[in-house]
Amino acid sequence: MKRSQSHQRAVRWLFSLMCLMVAGPALAHGERNQEPFLRMRTAHFYDVKWSTDHIAVNEEVTVSGRFRLFEDWPANLPKPERVFIGNGTPGPVLARVESYINGSPAIQSGPLQLDRDYEFKTVLKGRIPGRHHVHPMVNVEGAGPLLGPGSWVEVSGDHADFKLPLTTLDGTQIPNLETWGVDMVVRWQGFWILLALVFAGWWLRRPLLMTRLRALEAGREDLLVTRGDRLWAAVFLTGTVLTVFGAATWAENRYPRTVPLQAGQFRVDPLPRNAHEITVKVERATYDVPGRSMKMTLTLHNPLSRPVQLGEFLTANLRFVNHAVPAAMALVDPRYPADIVPRAGLTVHDAAPLAPGETRSIKIEATDAAWESERLTSLLTDPDNRVGGLLFLFDDAGERHIANVSGAIVPVFTGG
Amino acid sequence: MTLPIKPPPEGEFIEIYGQRWSRWAATLSARLDIVISLIIILAITAAFHLHFQLLAGDWDFWVDWKDRQYWVTLTPIVAITFPAALQYVLWEKFRLPIGATLSITCLLAGAWIARVFGFHLWSYFPFSLIWPVLMIPGALVLDCALVLTGNFFFTAVIGGMGFAVLFYPGNWPMLAAYHLPVEVMGTLVSVADYIGYAFTRTATPEYLRFIERGTLRTFGGHSAWVASAFSGFVCVLTYLVWWHIGMLMTRVTTLPNRWRAMFGMPDHQTAAVAPAEKTHEA
Amino acid sequence: MTKPEPVALFTTQDWSTRAFVSWRGLILGLLGVFSLMLAYRMYQQVFGWTAGLDATAPAFDTYWMNLLKAELVILTTSWAALWSYLWFTRDRNMAQLAPREEIRRYVNLIFFIFVYAFAVYFTGSFFAEQDASWHQTVVRDTAFTPSHIVLFYGTMPLFVLFGVGSLLYAMTRLPKFAERLSLPFMLAVGGPFLILPNLGYNEWGHAFWLMEEYFSAPLHWGFVVLGWSVLALGGLLVQILQHLMDAIRRAEIQAEAQSLSVV
Numbered sequence: 001m002k003r004s005q006s007h008q009r010a011v012r013w014l015f016s017l018m019c020l021m022v023a024g025p026a027l028a029h030g031e032r033n034q035e036p037f038l039r040m041r042t043a044h045f046y047d048v049k050w051s052t053d054h055i056a057v058n059e060e061v062t063v064s065g066r067f068r069l070f071e072d073w074p075a076n077l078p079k080p081e082r083v084f085i086g087n088g089t090p091g092p093v094l095a096r097v098e099s100y101i102n103g104s105p106a107i108q109s110g111p112l113q114l115d116r117d118y119e120f121k122t123v124l125k126g127r128i129p130g131r132h133h134v135h136p137m138v139n140v141e142g143a144g145p146l147l148g149p150g151s152w153v154e155v156s157g158d159h160a161d162f163k164l165p166l167t168t169l170d171g172t173q174i175p176n177l178e179t180w181g182v183d184m185v186v187r188w189q190g191f192w193i194l195l196a197l198v199f200a201g202w203w204l205r206r207p208l209l210m211t212r213l214r215a216l217e218a219g220r221e222d223l224l225v226t227r228g229d230r231l232w233a234a235v236f237l238t239g240t241v242l243t244v245f246g247a248a249t250w251a252e253n254r255y256p257r258t259v260p261l262q263a264g265q266f267r268v269d270p271l272p273r274n275a276h277e278i279t280v281k282v283e284r285a286t287y288d289v290p291g292r293s294m295k296m297t298l299t300l301h302n303p304l305s306r307p308v309q310l311g312e313f314l315t316a317n318l319r320f321v322n323h324a325v326p327a328a329m330a331l332v333d334p335r336y337p338a339d340i341v342p343r344a345g346l347t348v349h350d351a352a353p354l355a356p357g358e359t360r361s362i363k364i365e366a367t368d369a370a371w372e373s374e375r376l377t378s379l380l381t382d383p384d385n386r387v388g389g390l391l392f393l394f395d396d397a398g399e400r401h402i403a404n405v406s407g408a409i410v411p412v413f414t415g416g
Numbered sequence: 417m418t419l420p421i422k423p424p425p426e427g428e429f430i431e432i433y434g435q436r437w438s439r440w441a442a443t444l445s446a447r448l449d450i451v452i453s454l455i456i457i458l459a460i461t462a463a464f465h466l467h468f469q470l471l472a473g474d475w476d477f478w479v480d481w482k483d484r485q486y487w488v489t490l491t492p493i494v495a496i497t498f499p500a501a502l503q504y505v506l507w508e509k510f511r512l513p514i515g516a517t518l519s520i521t522c523l524l525a526g527a528w529i530a531r532v533f534g535f536h537l538w539s540y541f542p543f544s545l546i547w548p549v550l551m552i553p554g555a556l557v558l559d560c561a562l563v564l565t566g567n568f569f570f571t572a573v574i575g576g577m578g579f580a581v582l583f584y585p586g587n588w589p590m591l592a593a594y595h596l597p598v599e600v601m602g603t604l605v606s607v608a609d610y611i612g613y614a615f616t617r618t619a620t621p622e623y624l625r626f627i628e629r630g631t632l633r634t635f636g637g638h639s640a641w642v643a644s645a646f647s648g649f650v651c652v653l654t655y656l657v658w659w660h661i662g663m664l665m666t667r668v669t670t671l672p673n674r675w676r677a678m679f680g681m682p683d684h685q686t687a688a689v690a691p692a693e694k695t696h697e698a
Numbered sequence: 699m700t701k702p703e704p705v706a707l708f709t710t711q712d713w714s715t716r717a718f719v720s721w722r723g724l725i726l727g728l729l730g731v732f733s734l735m736l737a738y739r740m741y742q743q744v745f746g747w748t749a750g751l752d753a754t755a756p757a758f759d760t761y762w763m764n765l766l767k768a769e770l771v772i773l774t775t776s777w778a779a780l781w782s783y784l785w786f787t788r789d790r791n792m793a794q795l796a797p798r799e800e801i802r803r804y805v806n807l808i809f810f811i812f813v814y815a816f817a818v819y820f821t822g823s824f825f826a827e828q829d830a831s832w833h834q835t836v837v838r839d840t841a842f843t844p845s846h847i848v849l850f851y852g853t854m855p856l857f858v859l860f861g862v863g864s865l866l867y868a869m870t871r872l873p874k875f876a877e878r879l880s881l882p883f884m885l886a887v888g889g890p891f892l893i894l895p896n897l898g899y900n901e902w903g904h905a906f907w908l909m910e911e912y913f914s915a916p917l918h919w920g921f922v923v924l925g926w927s928v929l930a931l932g933g934l935l936v937q938i939l940q941h942l943m944d945a946i947r948r949a950e951i952q953a954e955a956q957s958l959s960v961v
Binding site: 086093098128137139141145167172178179195214215216233244248259 | 432433434435437442445446448449452453480481482483484509510511512513514517518520521524525539540541542543544547550552553555556557559560561563564566578582584585586588589590592593594595596597598599600601602603604605606607608609610611613614615616617618619621622623624625627628629630639
């Protein structure tokens with residue numbers, strides 16, 4: 001095994017003769033070109049944590065958090081009737097060991113509900129050394145991948161040391177899933193390729209094309225297909241059938257207890273939600289193109305028994321946090337990817353808390369170059385101009401409440 | 417111009433399949449046999465592989481798509497096409513019964529090269545997830561049926577059914593180890609399911625798998641045999657259609673070239689053609 | 699009456715394979731195509747990961763969009779160069795073509811088709827299936843991925859260069875191909891050529907129709923059907939072999955006539 005892995009390394013080295021390193025590594029792998037309406041009004045990921053940013057090969061990192069499937073789901077996308085908790089890494093650079101949704105195993109796909117929250121947890125194991133961008137991800141059938149925020153995880157060590165062992169229900173020990181069964185594949189296929197070459201070689205050793213064409217046109221088929229040829233074919237026909245069924249029987253006896261591919265669905269209940277929550281109505285939302293600023297006038301109604309303050313506006317993985325609300329600032333982990341937590345934060349024009357039972361109109365502003373770098377400015381080229389996001393409000397006891405924000409948005413070009 | 421009747425000088429001519437060939441022409445023909453064989457191998461690998469990967473590719477790429485229903489049904493139907501067409505060309509024109517074996521072996525070689533250099537060395541997928549399917553036993557049966565019957569219809573019936581029926585047992589010696597039962601996170605899955613789950617494909621969520629998801633009847637769990645039998649039936653029909661597609665593609669049809677004068681062949685000139693040959697059989 | 703003495707037919711001229719086959723062009727063509735494919739593959743290995751994952755990053759523009767622009771310019775220029783060279787150096791007096799020269803040209807044609815088939819192999823098999831693996835690595839965010847830039851806009855124009863080139867070679871240098879249009883030849887060249895415009899259907903499908911990434915999707919079936927046209931090489935093979943046998947026959951008749959005139 002070690003020898004074949006060092007051979008693979010040698011081949012990879014041969015293919016990487018040019019070792020020029022590029023300045024400025026990629027910060028994403030495709031999500032920035034997804035349409036803004038997709039990123040703003042489908043899955044909103046929050047409370048996302050990466051347990052570490054540096055692991056060795058075979059060590060684990062856990063990505064956990066929550067997501068809400070947005071109530072104002074785009075009408076042109078299929079509803080989340082079949083959802084899979086995917087893995088937002090560039091391919092299998094980290095191996096997924098476990099994943100859960102609301103504590104239930106997420107190895108299958110299943111239906112989820114709109115406007116409800118779910119807790120996810122994925123455990124990944126370092127496999128290919130390098131610096132990898134790791135996102136949580138949700139795949140919705142017919143809609144595609146919906147990526148959460150990404151953070152860099154550095155994997156050190158040597159891929160040759162990677163092992164993913166497993167023990168089956170009948171006690172078979174699998175030392176490494178990467179190489180399990182490959183030996184048999186190579187030997188069995190190699191055997192048949194050899195047989196194929198021997199079979200074809202019976203004819204290929206003779207003059208082949210023009211000579212046979214001319215003889216056939218002259219009616220000398222008797223010289224082209226002889227008794228010896230037919231005997232050769234009969235032997236191969238019989239031998240092939242016997243060998244295949246013999247080998248299949250051997251395999252049945254070797255592995256008597258097998259199961260088909262498992263294709264069931266999971267069922268999981270969403271996280272419980274409060275009977276009453278703060279409601280938000282968008283009176284006016286504009287996007288200032290030159291100023292890179294989203295401004296909204298919202299009418300909020302607080303049905304709770306405690307006053308609340310606007311702490312954070314989350315949209316398309318961008319977190320605009322109100323610096324004036326300590327409870328909101330406390331939820332920003334210093335290790336959280338800084339490029340998607342705009343520095344200026346959320347500006348709330350009317351900072352007074354919203355009293356219990358109160359309905360008030362409040363202006364908010366989210367201004368940052370991230371609108372452009374995250375390609376959300378291409379809202380202008382979308383046929384669907386509606387903004388969507390989550391508003392996090394905090395009461396005076398520090399408890400958090402989440403409200404949906406969605407409404408029409410209009411571009412402004414004058415910098416006002 | 418007629419040939420003078422002269423005895424052929426000794427040594428300048430040889431006999432191949434009962435036909436007289438000058439030595440130099442036989443040597444040239446032998447060189448071209450090798451070159452043209454290589455062209456056929458390259459062209460068939462390219463065309464067949466493209467056809468196969470875009471019709472049955474997903475089942476072939478991933479071990480956790482190799483189910484008892486869709487994989488077993490669709491793969492032989494998609495894969496019998498080029499063997500049938502190539503069998504027409506090689507048998508009807510050259511009496512060479514290697515069309516199926518040649519095309520299927522080319523396909524397998526092309527698939528392995530792509531898996532090694534693309535899937536494994538570039539995208540880091542382990543071989544346990546990405547090994548390609550084996551169909552050489554069925555191809556051998558197809559070719560042998562053609563030699564023994566010399567008839568495309570019986571080849572379609574015997575070879576077509578054989579090609580499909582040998583598919584699952586031909587791959588089971590490799591696949592069995594991937595269908596051992598495993599418990600992960602309190603759930604029963606097969607080893608293949610877990611390999612697909614662990615070595616993640618960003619764009620292939622679990623629900624995308626077009627696999628057996630359970631019906632009311634599986635005939636005692638023998639879904640694979642039911643699927644094979646159905647596949648065999650469709651393979652027979654597919655073979656018959658594609659034998660005729662091979663016929664169509666091999667037909668040498670020419671049309672007058674209206675611009676021949678521009679190309680250097682004015683209308684009043686014709687290309688030289690050799691006179692009808694007196695037979696010089698040995 | 700005494701039996702006539704046998705007269706050696708094939709001694710006055712060179713009848714060795716050397717007289718009809720020039721390997722140099724073939725070896726150069728194959729080496730050239732292989733070197734380009736190797737370079738492409740190595741470029742993908744290095745710059746696919748470091749600069750190819752995110753189409754919005756500046757590095758992507760530097761290493762991938764510039765490659766796209768370069769290859770579109772170079773390959774279309776090479777189309778114009780090779781095809782016009784073949785046209786302007788055409789044989790304007792094909793009816794007088796000697797059989798030995800005709801045989802030589804048929805061998806050249808076969809070699810030209812060899813290079814065509816070599817390029818088609820890298821497109822249809824090697825880089826096409828590799829594309830499936832790259833789609834599992836990234837979220838599709840543009841029509842111009844590191845895989846597509848090589849496959850669609852590099853290798854495809856390259857095989858078109860040789861395919862149309864071989865057809866032009868035949869029609870400008872071989873009497874029977876100039877006299878009549880060969881449908882198998884046109885199909886074997888035209889079908890794969892149409893794969894280029896079929897890219898439009900492919901991209902349309904990915905943008906507006908099917909959001910999931912699987913290979914066996916209906917939006918790919920245009921490639922499948924056009925790929926079938928490669929089978930027309932079977933008809934072309936039969937046609938070329940029949941013409942070759944005819945040319946060989948005429949060369950032998952000419953040799954006999956010459957040996958008689960010597961005697």
